[in-house]
Amino acid sequence: MTACAIEGGSAGAAATADPEAEPEPEEPGEPAEADGSGLLPESVADENAAEAGEAEEAEAPSREADARPNADDVPADDAPLPRGFTLTADGAYAARLTAAPGPPGERAWYPERWTLDGPEPYAVPLPLDQPEEPDSEVAPLADGRVLIRRRVADRQMFSLLYPTGPGTGELLLGAVGCAEMTLLPPSPDGRCVYALAADEDHASLWLVAGGAFGPEEVARIPGRCSGGVWLDRAGRMLALDRQEPGGGPVKAVAVDLGRQGEMTPLLQIAPGSDDRLLLADPDSGLLLLRSDAPGHDRLGWGVLGSCLPVRFPECLRLADVAVTPFAVQPGQVLMPESCAVALRIDGAPGSWVGVWRPAGRQLHQFAAPLGWVPGAGYWSRDAVLHLPYANGATPCGVALVNAPEDVEPSRLTGSTGGGEGGGEPSAADAAPVVCKPVPLGQAPLHGAARPD
Template identity: 30%
Template sequence: MNATANSTAHSTAHSTAHRRRGGTAEVVVPALPPIPSRFALAFSAGGRWAACLSAVGDRVTLERWNLARAVPSRRVFGGGTIASGSGRREPVDRHSRPLPLDDGRLLVVRAEADAHGAPAGHGTVVAAQAGHGGTTVGRSWWVPSMLAGYALASPGAPQTVVLVTVEDEHQSRIWELSLAGGTLEPVMAVPGALSGGVWLDGGRTLALDQATADHRADGIAVDLRERSWRRVWSVADATADRIVACDRRTRTLAVTTGRPGAEWTGALRIGLWSPGGGRVRFPAALNRPGTGMVPLTFDDTGAHLLVAEVAGAVSRLLVHTRADDRIEPVAVPPGTVGPPASWTGDRIHLRFSAPHVPPTLATAVVRGLVRGHRPPGAGWAPVRRAPDVAADWRTAELVELAGPAGPIEAIVYGGPRWRERRHLVLALHGGPLSAWRLEFEPLFQHLAAAGIAVVAPNQRGSTGYGARHLRAVIGDWGGPDLDDVVHLARGIALPRRDAGLAGPVVLGGSYGAYLALLAACHSPDLWSGCVALAPFTSAGGLYRDASAPVRDRVARLTRPDGGAGGDAEARAGRDVLRACAALTAPLLLAHGTRDEVIPVAHSRALRRRLLELGRTEGAGLDYLEADDGHTAIVQAWSPVLRTAVVRFCLAAGRIPVSTGEGR
């Protein structure tokens, strides 16, 4: 986007939110630059190249980064097409997985979807390279059976390239791709769903994660020459054991283990395993109680392991020295860092995001590690050449608010006088075991551009604040976390009422939408509106209606019966369908017809119940359905949905709630 467009959008955002037409106030949603996203980041085996997908609206492009330069340079691939049935189409979409090769070429693995976005059961592999006129598509290969897939390329030359495909939950297949010969040949089938992947040598032996239908996950080694596989490590039948990184000099693996769901609770253990070295070692520095560390990658020497750690709403970057089990920090700006990562020489490349920085590639320069006489020096350079990063996005600050059981950290948009903004949204994250992170949030950017203050708290149940804070809601959904939300709302709403300002709008997605509805039902006087994106109406109802993986998670995080006791939930006021008679705030309810996590029937039942109680659609009740999945609705990917949310929040406090005698 050019500077003129940025300036226009910025001035529009500061214009009045309400205009007069015919004596009535019309809500005007300010224009905003297109919201970017960058995902599916991957590195070449030698660390010289990176590739990712970038999407703005419905347009998805392929990017390649040259990491050999002091400042990584970016090139957008565009213009190529591949054969698809009777026509042609772009080589990438949101379902694609790119992989840069050491020679600069790119592979793109694409699991095809049908007209409704569901897996079509087959896929395509495309080889592309940059040409003077855009992308040159060298070859493409059709894969007859594939629900998901990705490519892996070995270190060294010539590179061995394999394609890993998941055919169903019971079987995966490994293929060998010859770019020189133009062939894609099946090598072997492996039971279970395969994921991840590190090379143990120059191109013969591959280590992968194997998940079986009973949700057990183990690490396996695949010998491509012998066409055989064997389990290389497993802690116990009840644990999910995964391979994260490999030091190929010593064939040492960095692994994680924990019971299913440990990644939500921060209880993953990090281990190091070497062939012939016996049991996995769990270094003390990598497994300190109360820390949520995730291993990322080894350096060139294998002496150091890069680790990311969640510390509240921000990430920390740490270096573990294997020789003396020492942890040292690498300075990074406030924000979030995460996998994947590449460490070559003194340069670390990884994903970075902050409230005003859409996800991008960042570089940290570390020095002094080999000498060991001082902590890593730091030079930090998020790539700022991409137009989405250069845009003038709103920033946010971390604020500590008083809660009923202790301080609650919140991410706040709106400046130091956010409490005095005319409009204010209290945003609740999903999960329940999740958290808001100090990263780019497109919906928050749109709200902030419209002059709306946003407060995003990490109430009890949020990850990154220790076991006590997190475990408070396990088995008690809508208990301590609801207490925190209502307490925060009361502290915000009452002073605003005294100043003649409307109360906050409570907004949430998924579990956060369920919690928002409970808050609006239990304390109706505090809110000027409620936005529920893909909610469920009770834990028991979700357990009854959802797919098996969701049922398993509900069962682990509620009661042993999965929260199926409807009467108990009703008595506790945690069944939205029974509690919604008390709801007086205007409500915006949105759900996807293809929601694979929370069935759309939950929102339809709530809408039907509110109409029975006397609500009038269009006057205090807005109901939206979209032909989309869970994530698209919860994150308000659609510009239409995002604009509807902003318009609703601007109008909240002025919308009369119409009810009939049935109320």
């Protein structure tokens, strides 16, 4: 029995809509290749815990006081309450639901589009005659329009919003008869948005913006699915976290939208492990994942299509906090170990930002700007992290963070490499020094000796 059914909708109006003129999106790159086999091997490898631990211990005293947010740094009562923040794949536009200042029970919610690719960021409110429900979802497109999903009874209604003079234009796309749906991240092509509807024994993937005739079901996947990570620049290969209909471990799979949703395994680390994909960079092939294959839930990384084992860095294993990657530096073709990765760190004091590279094995921590929406941000190709934020003083701002260079352990401790009086180095000074990225095939595992 079909769980979702299209109700109305027309794409003819989409072609004639006249939204605010915006820059043309960049041409998408070539799609990543995917064969029919699992893209990562059934193997697990921990990185050298001793080396990572020494670097982490040396760096910790200097960063703890500055990185963790102060309990007093809380937005004022009259500041806009931040909501889920969604960016286009190229970081040119963003969208969120926000509300005018006021008591929480009387806030009037409305969509807001941010333009981030100009000399200065600016926000354009997109309110309609009636306020939006706080559980509505929004997603920006590359042409500056914003898709909104509204739940009305047991239906999901979709529209495109755009600025028009002093008001807001709305283009109705149609509705899907479904109680629950979740928008996936905007497609890298900039014009399509997909949504996922879960049923008891299958998940339905819907194209809700960018189609020819309104919302349409494009794939049906057996089992329960969640997540949603794009694997290529063309918006064809989508990764989902899938559980078999009868239960069992969660495994990431690749769904080929160019072949009617053909599904192939993506992560197969251990037979009984939960292997979820969190982020993927199409340029370098770097994958960020979460798995309990090491015995408990850990953050790991691998390379798309590689036969090398998945790594689980010790420096990303922090006590009493949750660490979640949210952005990968683009443009690092064939250099996955050099990609800067931005991580959201959530703890008792609040949320702050981490920066890490696979080759460096150090986690750098920074205080987030006041009003940052945790998990929102994007990298430029030259390793500058952009963090959108909004507070009572700045309704639309972007903080810039340059990715730090990884410091050798000897420099962290002020050592020159030798002991006092020209003797043998002490145990503290004898930590191995990484002067260049170590090829993964030669990477030390389980405390093995480091190659020269």
